[in-house]
Amino acid sequence: MELFNAFVVSLQSVWTGSGFATFTGGHAIMIGVGLVLLYMAFVKEFEPLLLGPIAFGCILANFPGTGFLEEPGLMQAIHYGIANEIFPPLIFLGIGAMTDFGPLLARPVVLLLGAAAQIGVFVALVGAMLLGFNVQEAGAIGIIGGADGPTAIYLSIQMAPHLLGAIAVAAYSYMSLVPLIQPPIMKLLTSQKEREVQMEQLRPVTKFERVMFPIVATILISLLLPPIAALLGMLMLGNLFRESGVTDRLSDTAQNSLCNIVTIFLATGTGMTMSAESFLVPQTLLIICLGLVAFAAGTAGGVLFGKIMCRLSGWKINPLIGSAGVSAVPMAARVSQMVGMKAKPGNYLLMHAMGPNVAGVIGTAVAAGTMLAMLK
Amino acid sequence: MSQPVTTNPFIIMLINMTVVFLVLIALGVVINLIHYFDPTKPKAKPEEAPAPAPAPAVKAAPEPVKEEGLTPEVVAVIAAAVASFGYGPGAIKAIRPIDRNGWKQSGRAMGMDRTV
Numbered sequence: 001m002e003l004f005n006a007f008v009v010s011l012q013s014v015w016t017g018s019g020f021a022t023f024t025g026g027h028a029i030m031i032g033v034g035l036v037l038l039y040m041a042f043v044k045e046f047e048p049l050l051l052g053p054i055a056f057g058c059i060l061a062n063f064p065g066t067g068f069l070e071e072p073g074l075m076q077a078i079h080y081g082i083a084n085e086i087f088p089p090l091i092f093l094g095i096g097a098m099t100d101f102g103p104l105l106a107r108p109v110v111l112l113l114g115a116a117a118q119i120g121v122f123v124a125l126v127g128a129m130l131l132g133f134n135v136q137e138a139g140a141i142g143i144i145g146g147a148d149g150p151t152a153i154y155l156s157i158q159m160a161p162h163l164l165g166a167i168a169v170a171a172y173s174y175m176s177l178v179p180l181i182q183p184p185i186m187k188l189l190t191s192q193k194e195r196e197v198q199m200e201q202l203r204p205v206t207k208f209e210r211v212m213f214p215i216v217a218t219i220l221i222s223l224l225l226p227p228i229a230a231l232l233g234m235l236m237l238g239n240l241f242r243e244s245g246v247t248d249r250l251s252d253t254a255q256n257s258l259c260n261i262v263t264i265f266l267a268t269g270t271g272m273t274m275s276a277e278s279f280l281v282p283q284t285l286l287i288i289c290l291g292l293v294a295f296a297a298g299t300a301g302g303v304l305f306g307k308i309m310c311r312l313s314g315w316k317i318n319p320l321i322g323s324a325g326v327s328a329v330p331m332a333a334r335v336s337q338m339v340g341m342k343a344k345p346g347n348y349l350l351m352h353a354m355g356p357n358v359a360g361v362i363g364t365a366v367a368a369g370t371m372l373a374m375l376k
Numbered sequence: 377m378s379q380p381v382t383t384n385p386f387i388i389m390l391i392n393m394t395v396v397f398l399v400l401i402a403l404g405v406v407i408n409l410i411h412y413f414d415p416t417k418p419k420a421k422p423e424e425a426p427a428p429a430p431a432p433a434v435k436a437a438p439e440p441v442k443e444e445g446l447t448p449e450v451v452a453v454i455a456a457a458v459a460s461f462g463y464g465p466g467a468i469k470a471i472r473p474i475d476r477n478g479w480k481q482s483g484r485a486m487g488m489d490r491t492v
Contacts (some may be wrong), residue, residue, distance in 0.1 A: 108407040111400040119398050122389035129385040139384065148433055209407075216406050224399060240394045362403065368393045374388065375380040 022064040026276030033279070034271070037169070048174035050149065052269045054162070054169065057271020057305040058279075068272065078269040082164075087155055087266040088150035089234040090118055094259025095361070096149070096214070096238025097251045099329070105209050106202035110352075114359025116305030116326030118299025118367045120145030124137050124290045124319065136160055139289050139371040144171045145294025146364030147328035153230055153270060153370045159376060164273035166284040170291035178182070178331045179338070181292070182299045186339050189303045190319050194310060195343035197318040200350045210243040217362075224368030227376075232365050263349035298326040302356065324353040327360035444469060 012139055041048040060068070060075075065238030081087045104110065126218035133141060140160040143152045144167060152171040156164045163321030174181065187195075214236035222229035241251035306322025320340050323334040336353035382388060411417070454471055 042457065105407055105411075108404040111404045111407075112397070115393075115397045115400040122392055126385040126389055129383075135380050135383045135385075135388070139388075206414055206416045208414045210412075212410045213407065217403060220402060220406060221399065224402075259385065307439050359400065363400055366396050366399045367392060372386075372393045374382070374391065 001150055006131065011060060019064045019066075024064075024073040024276065026280050027062040027064060027263070028277045030062040030274060031059050031280060032307070034276070036060070040173075040176075047172050051070065051176065052170050052197065053264055053267035054172065054271035054274075057256050057268040058165070059270075061272040061275045069178075069229070075272065075312060078265050079272065080144050082153070082269040082273070083157060083161070083266055085154055085230065087262050087269070088154040088157075089230045090262040091150040091259065091266060092231050093234040093238040093254050094256075094262070095329070096235040096240075097255035097259075099235075099239055099242075099361070100354065101154070101210065101213055101352050101358055103202055104358050105114075105205045105213055107355050110317075110355035111359045111362075113176045113305055113325040113356035114323045114361075114363040115325075116322065117298045117302035117327075117356070117360055118146065118363045119301035120294040120296070120326060121367050122299035123296035123362070126292050128257040128286075132288070133283070133286075135375050137163060139375050140167055142294060143167075143364070143368055143371070144174065144287075144291040145298045145326070146281050146360070146367060147171070147295065147326045147332065148361055148364040149175065149299065150266070151231065151361075151364050151368050155268065155371065158372060161273075162278055163244065163283070163287065164270065166277050167291075168270040169274070170288050173288075174291050174295045175331065177330045178295075178328050179335055180293050182335045183339050185296055185299045185321055186303055186323050186335075189300060192318050192343060194307065196309060196341060196342070196347065197315055198347055199318055199321075201315060202351060207243070207245065211240065214218045214239040219371075221362075221366065224375060225366060227371035228365050228373035231368070235365070261328075295326065299323045302326060304362075318347075318349055318352065321349055321353040321356055324357040325360040325363065327357065327364050329357050329361060330354065332360070333357040367373055446473075 034055045037051055037058060040046045040049035041055055060066070068076075070076075071077055114340075121142040122145075123142075124145050125138045127357075128136065128138035128141040136159040140156040140163055140309045143155045146152065149168065149171050152167055155166065156167045160167075218229075218236040220234050221232045225232075238251075238254045240256055240306075241247045302322035302325035303319050305323070305325075306317065306319030309317045309322075310319045318336075318340060320336045321333075324336045327333055333350055333353035337350040338350065340349040380389075450473060455465060455468060458468055459465070
């Protein structure tokens with residue numbers, strides 16, 4: 001009998017210590033959300049490299065009693081890297097090493113398209129404030145319109161860490177949906193004649209220009225906006241590795257191994273912020289809706305400014321490249337190419353759209369820096 | 377967290393968009409300055425001297441026979457593929473689609489399978 005009692009007590013303690021004892025409906029729903037995101041990532045291939053680990057992190061975050069964030073260990077280390085803004089600048093190092101600023105250097109006027117497309121950020125900010133979010137939360141939500149995951153995470157951590165999960169999921173989901181969201185807006189705002197504009201060949205860019213640009217841009221932007229010095233500095237350092245021609249090993253590591261490792265940590269850690277308590281709130285739905293508004297407004301802003309530039313340049317700039325100003329590198333540039341080719345077969349806009357596309361990355365970081373300086 | 381400068385969303389929008397435009401315009405100026413001071417950029421070509429008398433025409437390679445309906449892109453791709461094996465454009469005598477007879481195609485495919 002004594003043996004039986006000991007057995008029952010042991011079983012009871014195993015049960016009370018298990019996740020099942022404190023498992024709630026909210027946890028079940030969030031695991032369901034994680035499974036849906038996994039399906040979108042691996043079956044539908046919506047940004048699988050990022051959405052996959054985010055989804056798995058979401059599932060892990062909803063097992064009760066794991067003590068991931070309370071006890072020292074891998075999960076706490078990953079959380080530390082996110083909470084202290086370590087991972088987004090490291091991702092930017094890799095992005096910098098992968099980015100070719102050549103099209104931007106060859107035609108710097110397209111920087112204006114990268115600036116105009118940031119209107120989506122601020123339209124969403126206004127919308128969020130009208131819906132009752134405070135100014136810091138609205139700024140973090142608005143940055144979804146920048147279509148730049150690391151910048152969105154960087155800003156959210158500093159201005160509204162409790163919304164990080166929803167903002168990251170909205171940003172990456174819409175980035176993967178760029179080929180569906182942008183074309184109808186681009187077609188609606190442009191005429192057939194505008195879509196058929198053929199752009200002139202870009203001038204060749206010298207190595208001197210390619211090397212000097214990241215150095216001078218870092219000095220200029222870091223002095224103007226110190227809050228984003230880490231983000232922009234790493235982007236430009238990565239680009240310098242690529243362009244210098246003597247640091248191939250560093251460039252290779254930054255754009256492959258390091259970027260992949262940090263992506264795993266950043267995405268898994270972001271998913272782990274999606275606990276039922278912080279995600280299952282009405283605000284999440286509003287954030288997802290505002291994210292869509294931000295993307296649409298950014299696309300429209302870029303295209304409309306592209307139309308102005310088209311007229312001012314004497315029909316030498318195709319307005320379709322304006323939509324690439326929302327970042328989402330290189331997907332948004334590919335969409336410009338796709339819509340341009342549909343309007344006029346043989347009209348290759350990809351390289352022309354890469355200019356506003358990388359300008360959009362810088363523009364989003366500048367918008368984030370301005371908001372951090374003003375609103376934090 | 378310190379107190380924000382303003383909480384009026386429209387003023388925030390106006391100020392931020394102005395700053396974004398100004399910073400990117402400044403970056404554009406920097407790019408132009410780098411290009412202007414670039415010591416490695418190719419120098420502008422001097423006035424072209426009057427063209428010398430035309431040299432006696434070299435006998436050009438015979439124009440390859442091109443089948444009707446082939447687009448210039450397809451011809452360019454085929455010429456590039458031939459060039460990648462070390463042959464010049466003169467090596468191409470004609471470009472024409474092979475007979476699309478299904479039986480012959482099937483026979484060719486089987487023959488290629490056996491050789492692999």
